[in-house]
Amino acid sequence: MIPLTLALPKGRLFEQVQEHFAARGLVFDFNDRKLTANDSSGRLKIILVKNADLPTYVHHGIAGLGLCGDDVVYESGYEFPHLLSFDFGHTSMALAARKNHVRTEHLSGSGHLTIATKFTRFTRDYFHGQGVPVKIIRLDGSVELAPVLGLAPYIVDLVETGSTLKANGLEVLETLKKIGVNLFANAAYYKLHYQEIGSLVDTLRTS
Amino acid sequence: MNPASQLYKLPQGTERLMLEEAFRRQELVRRVQDLFTRWGYQPVQTPVFDFYDLYSPSLGRNADSVYRLLDREGDLLILRSDITLFLARSMGVALREGHAPLRVCYADTILRHQELDDIAANEFFQVGAEFLGASGPDGDLEMLLLLEAVVAALGLKARVHLGSRAVFDAAFPGLEERARAKALEAVLLRRWDELPGHGDFRRLFGFIGNPDEADRLLASLAQLDPGVRSQAQMTVQLVRRLAALGFQDRFCVDFSEVGRQNYYTGLVFQVYLEGVGDAVAAGGRYDRLLARFGLDSPSVGFSLHLGKVETFAQLGELNSPATALPADGKTLEQRWKAAQKSRMAGRNVTL
Numbered sequence: 001m002i003p004l005t006l007a008l009p010k011g012r013l014f015e016q017v018q019e020h021f022a023a024r025g026l027v028f029d030f031n032d033r034k035l036t037a038n039d040s041s042g043r044l045k046i047i048l049v050k051n052a053d054l055p056t057y058v059h060h061g062i063a064g065l066g067l068c069g070d071d072v073v074y075e076s077g078y079e080f081p082h083l084l085s086f087d088f089g090h091t092s093m094a095l096a097a098r099k100n101h102v103r104t105e106h107l108s109g110s111g112h113l114t115i116a117t118k119f120t121r122f123t124r125d126y127f128h129g130q131g132v133p134v135k136i137i138r139l140d141g142s143v144e145l146a147p148v149l150g151l152a153p154y155i156v157d158l159v160e161t162g163s164t165l166k167a168n169g170l171e172v173l174e175t176l177k178k179i180g181v182n183l184f185a186n187a188a189y190y191k192l193h194y195q196e197i198g199s200l201v202d203t204l205r206t207s
Numbered sequence: 208m209n210p211a212s213q214l215y216k217l218p219q220g221t222e223r224l225m226l227e228e229a230f231r232r233q234e235l236v237r238r239v240q241d242l243f244t245r246w247g248y249q250p251v252q253t254p255v256f257d258f259y260d261l262y263s264p265s266l267g268r269n270a271d272s273v274y275r276l277l278d279r280e281g282d283l284l285i286l287r288s289d290i291t292l293f294l295a296r297s298m299g300v301a302l303r304e305g306h307a308p309l310r311v312c313y314a315d316t317i318l319r320h321q322e323l324d325d326i327a328a329n330e331f332f333q334v335g336a337e338f339l340g341a342s343g344p345d346g347d348l349e350m351l352l353l354l355e356a357v358v359a360a361l362g363l364k365a366r367v368h369l370g371s372r373a374v375f376d377a378a379f380p381g382l383e384e385r386a387r388a389k390a391l392e393a394v395l396l397r398r399w400d401e402l403p404g405h406g407d408f409r410r411l412f413g414f415i416g417n418p419d420e421a422d423r424l425l426a427s428l429a430q431l432d433p434g435v436r437s438q439a440q441m442t443v444q445l446v447r448r449l450a451a452l453g454f455q456d457r458f459c460v461d462f463s464e465v466g467r468q469n470y471y472t473g474l475v476f477q478v479y480l481e482g483v484g485d486a487v488a489a490g491g492r493y494d495r496l497l498a499r500f501g502l503d504s505p506s507v508g509f510s511l512h513l514g515k516v517e518t519f520a521q522l523g524e525l526n527s528p529a530t531a532l533p534a535d536g537k538t539l540e541q542r543w544k545a546a547q548k549s550r551m552a553g554r555n556v557t558l
Contacts, residue, residue, distance in 0.1 A: 061482070083397070188483060191368055
């Protein structure tokens with residue numbers, strides 16, 4: 001049996017994914033700083049990649065399957081056949097500002113919002129969809145600093161518990177989208193391996 | 208931009224092939240063209256650019272990736288981004304109602320924008336065939352058999368997935384354009400919770416399998432209306448006819464194939480190859496496309512992105528000009544005489 005190739009993201013999701021898979025008989029570990037591993041059943045070859053690179057690997061078919069948050073796929077601009085949504089790793093994309101920030105702009109109308117974010121595509125599409133012009137400042141990390149230091153009055157970022165925002169004197173103004181974690185496939189890879197993929201999805205769906 | 212950085216930068220959407228790579232491309236094209244000739248398909252050449260407005264209603268999802276430019280009279284032009292469209296326009300004008308069925312083929316470059324990180328798309332050169340005036344299942348079958356012959360001639364271990372835009376159209380009649388595009392996307396991306404209609408549609412459009420499995424599925428879908436069912440059965444019947452000709456492993460029924468181009472009206476198909484992250488060839492029936500350009504004629508065709516299959520094609524040993532040896536002789540005249548003899552014997556020789 002040739003194993004299916006699956007890209008998993010490094011970072012916050014990894015342990016939850018590992019646990020979810022192990023509970024269904026798909027046990028794997030990455031030893032000695034290796035970035036590839038096979039699961040114990042031989043059904044999967046897993047590659048560990050940086051979150052933002054994951055859709056690129058799947059798009060080019062280097063990994064046939066991918067698993068990550070909606071936000072990552074959206075930012076990549078790629079679209080993939082959806083296979084399964086997981087019940088862990090949920091988070092929200094939110095608009096935040098300093099506590100007691102006084103809005104001088106209107107969320108609809110001609111005034112534009114200046115927003116610092118890592119999620120530039122989402123932010124642009126979301127606010128343009130609402131008819132709100134936005135000026136976006138791209139940042140790759142510690143976005144919470146932007147309102148504190150005066151780079152931009154608003155940020156758009158993922159919010160789980162809100163504790164980082166709170167610690168920096170910020171608050172959520174609006175939840176823009178619920179973010180879920182999904183398994184998806186390269187379209188051509190799915191067509192060539194739909195039976196094995198269907199059986200993997202059945203295994204992962206079991207509670 | 209300074210001249211040095213321009214020298215080394217490649218514009219997106221362009222391709223350059225040299226020496227052995229270019230020879231291999233030439234050989235691939237020659238083999239496919241020979242095959243088209245043996246099947247009675249006549250070559251056509253389409254212009255590199257044309258008036259944009261003629262094509263804009265037919266571009267669909269590709270509208271963002273076409274190159275546009277202004278000519279000296281101020282008309283907006285489009286560079287050739289899809290040969291089927293350019294061919295339909297040429298044929299729509301050139302042919303007259305009631306023309307005899309016409310089999311045509313092409314091999315040419317296309318120009319589309321490609322994202323910086325999407326260089327593997329390899330969508331620079333299309334070879335393909337179109338059967339104009341072909342109505343009904345026999346026209347579909349001829350095109351699929353020709354496609355199979357091309358795939359076999361290139362030694363590709365590929366599989367063709369057959370679906371139907373007519374099944375989708377029968378399932379979702381009267382949807383306004385935006386809702387229709389969303390429903391198409393739901394099928395293509397298997398986002399079943401976004402698909403309108405009843406639960407049987409999810410099972411129908413999610414199906415991939417052989418004709419017997421497809422028959423069992425259709426028998427189990429009680430909610431399907433007769434129009435959808437009969438279109439689906441036509442697709443199954445086509446795959447059954449291919450299987451009866453010995454191609455049961457090459458073709459399968461796949462109702463999630465509904466076609467990305469909005470000019471399709473019936474059969475649609477895509478060809479998949481292990482190791483390639485995208486379909487390598489695609490085609491289908493477009494009975495109303497030529498009418499947009501003045502000729503109401505049913506048609507079916509396909510095109511193959513040659514760049515996607517180049518490294519997988521089994522061409523055997525090639526008699527490349529790079530293998531040429533120098534001819535014997537002291538003077539150029541002597542070498543020319545020796546070389547002529549060697550060339551007659553099929554060897555490549557330089558002077």
